[in-house]
């Protein structure tokens with residue numbers, strides 16, 4: 001069975017990425033993009049927010065993401081729009097004083113070397129430029145997902161392979177810790193807050209939301225030091241589907257996400 005990375009879920013991503021979308025609206029409000037801002041969308045995915053940013057500013061708009069599948073979708077859907085896309089990891093960007101704003105929605109948790117990325121962003125911003133991030137935060141970033149994955153951990157059919165899973169995500173427990181990380185890299189942090197956002201969905205939709213992001217970690221061969229089998233993947237999906245059904249009250253699941261919202265300025 002091939003790995004389940006972002007390229008595998010790219011074509012359905014936008015339809016199901018509802019939690020990323022609604023959180024992005026809060027981030028956009030906090031960032032207040034102006035009509036002449038040059039903007040970098042870091043970890044842009046399929047570019048649905050890059051296109052939104054394009055509609056807010058007449059400046060240069062660049063989207064960066066290492067996933068070829070996501071970028072294929074982004075380029076296809078942005079035809080005729082002046083957006084430059086680069087297939088690259090945030091760890092490898094080498095812009096110098098090129099942007100007024102860096103927008104980073106639901107991608108920070110995936111960075112392998114967050115400190116290097118923050119330093120790259122500092123270099124990439126013009127003076128008085130600002131960066132805004134929104135990302136899942138805290139080890140228990142979503143109690144619903146953690147509870148479902150706990151069942152995978154305990155189930156006789158999946159526990160052996162799951163014991164070889166190494167979580168790829170970067171999470172800090174407090175807004176203060178996120179703030180310190182950005183300050184260490186030279187930024188002045190003007191806003192840092194972890195919010196618990198609760199939305200209600202049917203169990204099927206919770207599974208779709210899980211499949212629009214978390215699954216690119218939990219079922220990605222790169223994060224196991226043992227070969228994933230087709231049976232493991234299908235039983236894993238079955239267990240989480242049942243877990244979300246079990247979490248429903250009167251047909252609806254209260255889906256909780258802890259999210260960091262942070263705005264920092266390069267003075």
Ligand SMILES: C[S@@+](CC[C@H](N)C(=O)[O-])C[C@H]1O[C@@H](n2cnc3c(N)ncnc32)[C@H](O)[C@@H]1O
Nearest residue numbers: 006020043044045067070089090105106107110
């Ligand atoms: C949940 S998606 C978010 C996409 C988009 N920003 C949104 O809000 O819908 C996470 C994205 O982060 C990207 N990503 C993962 N590791 C990355 C890295 N090291 N540098 C830049 N982007 C990365 C993935 O390829 C994926 O497209």
